[in-house]
Amino acid sequence: MRIACLVVLVATTAVAHADEPRMLKGPYLQDLAPTSITVMWHLDQAAPAHVVVEGPGGARAIDAVAARIGEATIDRLAPASRYRYRVEVGAHSWNGEFATAPAVGTDVPFSFIVMGDTRNGTDAHRRVVERMAQEVPDFVLGTGDMVDDGSHEDQWQQFFDIENRLLRDNVYYPSVGNHDRQGRGRTADSYRAFFSVPENGGDTERYYAFSYAAARFLVLDSNEYSFALSDQTAWLERELIAARQDPAVHHVFVVMHHPPFSISVHGGSLDLRERWTPLFEKYQVSAVFSGHDHVYERAESGGIRYFVSGGGGAPLYPRRPNPSPVDLEAVKKFERAFHFLRVTVTGSRVEVTGVRTDGTVIETTAWADSAPPVLAPSSAAQRAAVAGPAAGAAAPVVTPAEPPAPESTDSGSLVWIGLGGVGLLLAAAVTVVRTLRR
Numbered sequence: 521m522r523i524a525c526l527v528v529l530v531a532t533t534a535v536a537h538a539d540e541p542r543m544l545k546g547p548y549l550q551d552l553a554p555t556s557i558t559v560m561w562h563l564d565q566a567a568p569a570h571v572v573v574e575g576p577g578g579a580r581a582i583d584a585v586a587a588r589i590g591e592a593t594i595d596r597l598a599p600a601s602r603y604r605y606r607v608e609v610g611a612h613s614w615n616g617e618f619a620t621a622p623a624v625g626t627d628v629p630f631s632f633i634v635m636g637d638t639r640n641g642t643d644a645h646r647r648v649v650e651r652m653a654q655e656v657p658d659f660v661l662g663t664g665d666m667v668d669d670g671s672h673e674d675q676w677q678q679f680f681d682i683e684n685r686l687l688r689d690n691v692y693y694p695s696v697g698n699h700d701r702q703g704r705g706r707t708a709d710s711y712r713a714f715f716s717v718p719e720n721g722g723d724t725e726r727y728y729a730f731s732y733a734a735a736r737f738l739v740l741d742s743n744e745y746s747f748a749l750s751d752q753t754a755w756l757e758r759e760l761i762a763a764r765q766d767p768a769v770h771h772v773f774v775v776m777h778h779p780p781f782s783i784s785v786h787g788g789s790l791d792l793r794e795r796w797t798p799l800f801e802k803y804q805v806s807a808v809f810s811g812h813d814h815v816y817e818r819a820e821s822g823g824i825r826y827f828v829s830g831g832g833g834a835p836l837y838p839r840r841p842n843p844s845p846v847d848l849e850a851v852k853k854f855e856r857a858f859h860f861l862r863v864t865v866t867g868s869r870v871e872v873t874g875v876r877t878d879g880t881v882i883e884t885t886a887w888a889d890s891a892p893p894v895l896a897p898s899s900a901a902q903r904a905a906v907a908g909p910a911a912g913a914a915a916p917v918v919t920p921a922e923p924p925a926p927e928s929t930d931s932g933s934l935v936w937i938g939l940g941g942v943g944l945l946l947a948a949a950v951t952v953v954r955t956l957r958r
């Protein structure tokens with residue numbers, strides 16, 4: 521009899537656990553601001569959740585409606601403060617922590633990580649994330665191509681499985697890569713569903729802007745149709761003008777998947793060079809971070825610094841045999857390595873370090889952003905035009921690289937071509953570049 525009762529009890533317990541919602545992704549952090557943050561999660565079945573936040577001012581609880589992909593925005597937080605949080609679903613709970621952003625315009629030091637092109641390169645992706653976990657960034661920027669095919673749920677699951685611990689305690693700002701889209705219409709339904717970014721762009725969540733301390737970040741959708749069929753370019757210029765009208769904005773950083781300059785497989789994007797690079801120069805952005813080519817690259821053009829960070833785990837790309845002269849002239853450093861970027865901002869100084877998975881450094885580039893002229897609202901465009909390209913840009917300082925890790929293949933320094941050669945090659949550049957455009 522006692523045995524029979526025990527069997528019944530065990531069976532009941534097993535049924536109860538089978539009915540419990542299972543956490544598939546997260547919880548993970550989104551949309552960081554001085555007084556608010558968004559917590560997201562993905563369950564295997566719709567269920568209500570309870571989010572508890574503890575920090576300055578005590579503990580608060582928020583009830584989230586039943587959903588498979590749930591989110592809760594916690595507001596009325598104290599700026600620059602550390603909190604612990606807990607997501608409770610049924611009988612289970614998951615813990616994490618975060619720090620709110622400093623007040624917008626506050627000139628305090630901060631750091632962030634840039635990485636991208638994981639694309640289900642599982643083992644390498646895991647190694648990159650393990651190295652990133654040793655950093656203490658204020659947030660993480662993604663340069664896109666998180667998965668091979670945005671319509672495959674199992675690939676998104678794999679991305680979050682690997683990033684789970686990192687994104688539980690670090691806010692992630694994604695940009696949409698060409699592989700993150702899905703279907704014939706190249707929609708970004710999964711991307712939109714899994715991420716909750718500021719909804720201040722014209723095409724909701726595909727491009728957006730946010731502020732952190734004295735910096736403004738513009739995250740763009742560089743997929744071709746997005747600037748052909750949207751008003752993104754007009755939005756970008758409005759954002760740049762607004763940033764330059766704001767004396768509290770000392771740095772403007774741009775993130776987008778496709779690079780304007782690259783000497784790897786895809787090469788630089790002519791469309792981006794025609795449409796957006798002139799704006800980056802006109803309004804003196806501090807740096808542009810991209811992916812798409814699975815390498816590390818640093819380029820300079822028109823006084824603007826461009827970084828390709830596509831070494832997040834997808835198979836590494838080689839240097840292309842015949843880069844376009846435009847790309848070749850712009851790219852100053854190339855390395856075929858799994859890596860991420862550590863970016864630190866201290867006052868006017870910006871420092872970008874490429875870090876391999878073994879912790880060694882590809883190179884460190886540092887410069888000071890001198891204060892650009894603040895545009896008067898009534899004559900912003902005219903004054904920006906007068907300011908000219910990169911008027912306030914200072915020459916970067918590049919520290920010598922450490923030897924590459926064994927798993928990396930350093931293709932060596934760039935081959936500098938003579939000035940006469942540049943002239944001849946430029947004459948053929950237009951035809952070559954249009955052939956190579958993506």
Ligand SMILES: [Fe+2]
Binds near residue numbers: 665697698777811
């Ligand atoms: Fe890509």
